[in-house]
Amino acid sequence: MKIKTQFNINMFSFALILVVIAVSLTLTSQRVKRLNQQEDIAWNIERSTWELSYLSNDYLLHHESQQRLRWEAKYASISEDLARLTPSTPDQRTLIDQIQANQSRLKTVFHDIANILESPDYTQNTADLSASDLAFIQTSWSRLEVQNQNLVFDASLLAHSLRDEIDRSNQTNIWLIFALVCIFGSSLLVNYALVHRRTLRGLADLQAGTRLIGSGRLDYAFKDTRDDEIGELSQAFNWMITNLREITASKADLEREIADRKRAEQALVESQTALKSYAEKLQRSNQELEQFAFVASHDLQEPLRKISVFGDLLGQKLKGKLSGEECDQLERMLNASQRMQGMISDLLELSRVTTQAKPFTQVDLLDTTKLVLSDLEFRLKQVGGKVEVGDLPTIEADPAQMQRLLINLISNSLKYHRDSVPPVVQITGKVASFNSGDMLMLTIKDNGIGFEPQYAERIFQPFARLHSRSKYEGTGMGLAICRKIIERHNGMISANSTLGEGSTFIITMPLRQGR
Structure with a gap:
């Protein structure tokens, strides 16, 4: 029992x-x-x-x-x-x-x-x-x-x-x-009497057995003929002794395994140290590369200006003396230099996100949006577009970069509009609280031509284009600059779109930047 x-x-x-x-x-x-x-x-x-x-x-x-x-x-x-x-x-x-x-x-x-x-x-x-x-x-x-x-x-x-x-x-x-x-x-x-005979005596036997095991008698075995909990405990002790004998027998293997693990841990520590060193070198390399891109782009602008100026002078001086093919070649050279100058300007703009960044201050997004719309007033009238702005909060950010972010996104929506359909851009903002702090979710939605979902990541790469230059002007750097700005503000930007139905750009960033 x-x-x-x-x-x-x-x-x-x-x-x-x-x-x-x-x-x-x-x-x-x-x-x-x-x-x-x-x-x-x-x-x-x-x-x-x-x-x-x-x-x-x-x-x-x-x-x-x-x-x-x-x-x-x-x-x-x-x-x-x-x-x-x-x-x-x-x-x-x-x-x-x-x-x-x-x-x-x-x-x-x-x-x-x-x-x-x-x-x-x-x-x-x-x-x-x-x-x-x-x-x-x-x-x-x-x-x-x-x-x-x-x-x-x-x-x-x-x-x-x-x-x-x-x-x-x-x-x-x-x-x-x-x-x-x-x-x-x-x-x-x-x-x-029953408890003394069945329980206390059984516990005394277990106690005596554990003392023998503790003294090194791993060949000792408890009697497990009882059909009660003491018998089950005796069986568990016997199973433990068997495992203990096996563990003791494999002690050398265990020590070798421990030594191997220590060596592996040491190698891991060394790898982590090397990885940290490589990361620091990579960060310095990126900084140097950005600095080089800034300097190189700045230095390349002067020769391109000379090409553009002397090309214009040459065209005016030889006007009427060049054949049709020669005029076409001269025009292509001038257009190429202008495109190259635009690409260098955008590349400079991308590098300035980090090299010429300004300190974070309080930025009223609603006022910033109104200023951007004032700058884009002519473009809005030109395409017959409309921008609807909801309530936007005040955030901690770089004012100039926030202005550049909104200009690029709104300009994109106005540029990639459908034929005979006036572009409509909706800008909304929502603040949500998380354990890490308050977060802003800024949404820019348009009714333009849209794009296929598989290109949602590619459009943020530098010089990435989904359309030909003959149909839509630009260098393909606008969205890359936007991502760089958002990353500097510890945020994320993504895009959702359906071809022919418009695009939605979603920006998530902290309301307050960490110090």
């Missing part, structure tokens, strides 16, 4: 014994309480009978109607007490019947006497009474006394009978409690 099962049985047995004791005490207490109430009623009947006897004598002596009324009231109270008696034995039932019979005879005698005393022919002078009336009164008086004595005697017997029953109930309850306590104590002793 499991120790848990035995424990549950013991607890149930103890609880059952306690419930029996509690129920016995409750029932006995209720019975004793009821018998005490019955005893009090019996003694009250006895006292009332004595009072009734006194009232009878007083009435026979004085013949007052008030005394008769008091007698009737006391008689009624005795009747009420008798009605409340509930006998529990045949003897008590007999006594109550006798009391009721004596009470009835007492009432009959009293009323007979009262009728004579209250008749019109009755006189208080005993000399005027006939011998028969006088004898009747004396006899009735004696009968009253006899009936009263019988009532008192029977009421006293009933009270003593109830007292005896109360004593017997208490005695029975004492013996019952004594027997239950003995059973409870015996159960405790039996359970203690």
Whole structure:
């Protein structure tokens, strides 16, 4: 049997014994309480009978109607007490019947006497009474006394009978409690013996075995013939000893594995150090590359200006002297230099995002958007476009770069509009709170030509174009500059689009920049 099962049985047995004791005490207490109430009623009947006897004598002596009324009231109270008696034995039932019979005879005698005393022919002078009336009164008086004595005697017997029953109930309850306590104590002793034999002895064996194992006796095995928790624990110990022997046997392998892991960790640390060094070198290289691009682009502008200026002068000087093919070649050279100058300007703009960045300040995006729309007023009238601006918050950013960001995105939406469809640009902003701080989600949505979803990442690469220069002018650097600006502000920019239905640019950035 499991120790848990035995424990549950013991607890149930103890609880059952306690419930029996509690129920016995409750029932006995209720019975004793009821018998005490019955005893009090019996003694009250006895006292009332004595009072009734006194009232009878007083009435026979004085013949007052008030005394008769008091007698009737006391008689009624005795009747009420008798009605409340509930006998529990045949003897008590007999006594109550006798009391009721004596009470009835007492009432009959009293009323007979009262009728004579209250008749019109009755006189208080005993000399005027006939011998028969006088004898009747004396006899009735004696009968009253006899009936009263019988009532008192029977009421006293009933009270003593109830007292005896109360004593017997208490005695029975004492013996019952004594027997239950003995059973409870015996159960405790039996359970203690079982626990000592099954549990404590088993635990002692386990304790002795663990000491042997602790001293190095890994060949020791516990007896697992028991079918209780101690047996299961012995099996677990035996399984543990088996595993311990295997672990001890493979200690050398484990030490080698630990040494290999230490070497691997050392190599990982060295790799991380080298990676950190490479990252720092890469960062310096990127900075140098950006600086070089800025300087190189700036230095390339001067030769291109000379090519453009001297090309214009050459075209004016030889105007009318060049053939059609020569004029076309000269025009192509000038257009190429202008495109090259535009690409260098955009490349300079891209490098200036980091090389000529300004400190972050409070920027009202709504005011910045209004300023950008003022600059684009001519372009809006030219294409018949409209820009709808929602509520925009104040953020911490580079004012010039925020202005450049909005110019590039709105200009893109106006440039890539559908034929015969006036461009509509919607600008909205929403602030959301996160554990890392408040974030702004800025959305620029248009109804332009859109693009296929697979180009959503390519459009942010430098010099990336999805359309020919003959149809849409530009160098393909606008969105690359936008991503560079957003990354400098610790944000992200992405695009969603459906071909022929327009594009949506989503910018997510902190409302406050970290220091």
